[in-house]
Amino acid sequence: ITPKTVSQNPDILEAGDAICCFTFKPLPSDEKWSYEFLVITYSGLLKSYNISGSHGFKDNYEFSFGNFYRKGVNAFAYDKVHNLYIVAGNSIAQSHLSPAANHGLTSWRPLNDYPYYKLSFNFEETTTASTLSLWNLIPTFRAPPPPVICRISVSPSCNNLVCLHTDGSISLWDLPNLKLRKKWSLSEQPGFNAQNPLGSKKLKKFPAGVSEFHPIDIGWWSDHAIIIARYSGAVSVCSMTKLKNLLGASPEFLYGQPQISEFFMGKG
Incomplete structure (x- = not known):
């Protein structure tokens, strides 16, 4: 819809400008526009458009997850019941906020005006106050990160989230608090090696x-x-x-x- 943009992060290759995910959000209270169309690139840039079958489209706003996901975004989904956007990425700048954040998984609540999205801290109850220290908000240099989440899908009732990891693991989370319910490694998945x-x-x-x-x-x-x-x-x-x-x-x-x-x- 718009010309190619330059990736905001030098760590992300030119593929970062490619579309990672897109989703439609109904606008039932808007007489002119039918849906909000959200497009997210691998670099973490989100673009919003209002669209309609009779009025075409209109640029709405832009938002970047790049400051939070320094190495880009892999997956994006909308929880319509709790009005939350679920994001999965490679590396979170603010680490150790919760078990979900340690897996690169966060939830964001939309706002009516700038900055348009706010990080939701409705994380698992086991997160302690000591975990949210200043030191955990500073990016650190460590060993290569563990496998990351590359696919996510919200259940029809929006009570659960299933995630696919790059090592073949599958994890199941509760919504909206992103509490880990179960994780299966590849070898733990029944019949995974069926011929x-x-x-x-x-x-x-x-x-x-x-x-x-x-x-x-x-x-x-x-x-x-x-x-x-x-x-x-x-x-x-x-x-x-x-x-x-x-x-x-x-x-x-x-x-x-x-x-x-x-x-x-x-x-x-």
Whole structure:
């Protein structure tokens, strides 16, 4: 919609200008505009537009998560029930605010005017006052960070959030307080290494450190069932408590590497 912008952070390569996520927020009280269209780049730049089928679009505002996520943003989702935006990124400048923040996961509340978003400190209750010291607000140089969250999806009721990590782990969080409920490493996921009965093609190249059994995408089938798609083409619908496949003894296999997208929530 607008010309290319220069990344605000030199640590982020030119791919940082690419679109990471986008979402539509209904505007039921606005007679002219139907939706607020939010576009987020990997560098953490958010752009807001008001859109309508009859009036086109209008530039609304811009906001940057770059000061908080120094190395960019990986995923973004909207919790419509609690009116929160969930953000997952690579490295948080203000570390150790909560277990969620340690995983690069934060929630933001929209404001009616500048600066447009405010960090929500409605974190897990186990966060102590001593954790929020001044020293924890200063970026530090440490060993390479652990695997980060690369996909997130909010449940239909907005009571839970499921996250996919770059090492193949899957984590489940409560909303709105972002309390970690459960985390499964790749080897702890039931049936993660199911083989395609038609055989697998060895011509595909996977990212470094990724096997054909790693999840490539996640989503929600219902409030209590999670969809997991893997590089092998396996697609399973799993219970959110134990990740047990609800479709049977083995997952369904699709050609290629499946992606998950919600078409009509509430209608299957």
